Amino acid sequence: MVMRDQAFTERLRAIGMRWQRDIRSASDDTKDLYLPLVARGPREGVRVLRDLAYGAHPRQRLDVYQPAGAHRAGVVVFIHGGAFVRGAKDINDEMYGNVLIWFARQGYLGINLEYRLAPEATYPGGAADIALACQWLAEHVCEYGGNPQRICLVGHSAGGTHVGTLIGDPVLRQDFDPDGRHGVCCAVLVSARLRADDLPVNPNVGGVAAYFGSDSSAYDARSPVTHAAKVTIPVLVANAEFENPLLDLYGLEYALAVGRARGVAPLHLALADHNHVSMVTHFNTEEQFLGEQILAFFERAG
Numbered sequence: 001m002v003m004r005d006q007a008f009t010e011r012l013r014a015i016g017m018r019w020q021r022d023i024r025s026a027s028d029d030t031k032d033l034y035l036p037l038v039a040r041g042p043r044e045g046v047r048v049l050r051d052l053a054y055g056a057h058p059r060q061r062l063d064v065y066q067p068a069g070a071h072r073a074g075v076v077v078f079i080h081g082g083a084f085v086r087g088a089k090d091i092n093d094e095m096y097g098n099v100l101i102w103f104a105r106q107g108y109l110g111i112n113l114e115y116r117l118a119p120e121a122t123y124p125g126g127a128a129d130i131a132l133a134c135q136w137l138a139e140h141v142c143e144y145g146g147n148p149q150r151i152c153l154v155g156h157s158a159g160g161t162h163v164g165t166l167i168g169d170p171v172l173r174q175d176f177d178p179d180g181r182h183g184v185c186c187a188v189l190v191s192a193r194l195r196a197d198d199l200p201v202n203p204n205v206g207g208v209a210a211y212f213g214s215d216s217s218a219y220d221a222r223s224p225v226t227h228a229a230k231v232t233i234p235v236l237v238a239n240a241e242f243e244n245p246l247l248d249l250y251g252l253e254y255a256l257a258v259g260r261a262r263g264v265a266p267l268h269l270a271l272a273d274h275n276h277v278s279m280v281t282h283f284n285t286e287e288q289f290l291g292e293q294i295l296a297f298f299e300r301a302g
Contacts (some may be wrong), residue, residue, distance in 0.1 A: 004286060008033075009273055016242030016275045023203050023244065027277045031095065034281040038094040041284035046104040048097070049144070054136035057116055060129060062136075063089060065100035065110030070145025074152065074298060075137065075183075076103040077111040079130060081157025081191075083207035089114040095281055099154075102284040102291055108298075109146035111137065115162065118211035123222050124171050126162035126211070131172060134182035141183075150302045151183040154294065156280050157244075158207070160192020164224025164254070168231045186234040186301035188294055191243060191276045194250040195223045201245040225254045229261035234301040237268045238290060242275040267297060 004012075011033060019026045045068040051061045067073065078099045080087045089112040090097060100110030115121075115129035130153070138148045155163030166172055167187050196212045196219035198205050212222050220226055237255045239248040251268065259265035271279065271290060283291060 012275075012278060013273050015278075016240075016273060019242040019275050020245055023276075026275065030275055030277040031092070031281055034278065034285065035092070035094060037285040038098045038281065038283075041098060041101065042105065043101050043284070046101055054133045055129065059114050059116050060132065061089070061114050062133060063097070063100070063112040064144050065097070065104040065112065066144050067104045067107050067109070070107075070109055072147040073107060073109045073145055074150045074302060075109045075111060075141055075146040075148075076100070076294075076298070077113055077130075077133070077137070077151060077153050079113050079115070079153065079155040079159030079163060081155075081159045082117070083204035084118045084126070084158045084161075084211035085207045086117065087158070098284040099280055102288075103295075105284070106291070106295060108295070109141065109144060111141075118207065122210070123212050124165050124169065126158070127165035127169070127172050130162050130166050131182075134184060138182045147183075149183045150185055150298075152186045152188065152294070152298045152301070153184055154188040154190060155192055156190045157276065158193060158211075160189040161194065161224060163187050164189055164192060164194055164228075165222075167233060167235070168224055168227035169222070170227065170230070184233065186236070186298055187231075188236045188238065188297070189251070189254070190238045190290075191240055191247055191279050192224070192237075192251065193244075193247060194225045194228075194254045195219075195246075197246070199246070203244060225250060225257060228254045228257035231258060231261075234297070235266050236294065236297045237266060238279065238293075239268075239270050240274040240276055240279050241270060241272050244276050247276070267293075269293060
């Protein structure tokens with residue numbers, strides 16, 4: 001249930017109404033709006049272990065958010081966005097740790113994942129890093145009280161692209177532990193870029209080119225939506241009312257492709273009043289709807 005006062009809702013909606021005209025400023029305003037709420041959010045009983053290496057590169061690092069008494073707990077792995085060329089597991093002192101704090105408070109082991117960026121790491125490098133991290137988790141997550149056979153990947157924005165590539169694209173899928181999937185039992189794609197494009201309305205066209213390459217004729221083959229029918233694990237697709245141009249339509253396209261392949265539609269959520277950034281900055285505040293839906297989905301999948 002959404003728990004915020006009318007004045008806050010109106011401010012959030014006003015930011016959303018100008019989202020596509022001024023994404024950079026609207027993004028900053030969204031973070032400023034939620035930062036005080038996240039800063040005073042509860043975090044008792046959550047132990048944080050930072051910057052554990054899952055690979056040799058300085059960005060192949062993860063943080064563990066461990067609830068008290070964790071034992072064979074489900075594992076939620078959060079993969080941040082950043083238009084393929086920027087972003088980090090912590091964008092300030094509170095975010096995106098707020099996402100994992102909330103899941104840890106519900107009794108799940110939270111993993112905040114960082115990965116290599118373009119142009120240093122081009123397609124499918126981001127997804128390959130997630131695969132490497134999943135291999136590390138399969139070997140080590142028991143040490144922190146997690147269940148290596150119950151892992152849910154939650155990717156936001158470009159992070160959702162990488163998750164979509166990992167679970168569907170034949171470039172990686174055939175090599176990604178085809179029998180056990182390193183314990184990955186489900187995936188959540190939050191405001192994800194599921195189709196690469198170079199359209200004029202795309203505010204991150206430079207990031208797309210840096211990651212997917214300058215030859216746009218290759219974009220269709222490299223887009224997660226193209227391989228959605230091959231995905232074998234449960235997926236949940238979530239979008240905001242106020243998205244970066246076309247991301248909501250790509251989310252619907254992806255869900256439709258999965259549904260047609262399976263004969264039943266996957267769960268798709270659209271959050272009213274929310275924008276591309278508030279989809280994650282609201283975690284560990286009074287708003288719990290998306291988190292609760294993700295956990296219910298995880299429990300059904302696992």
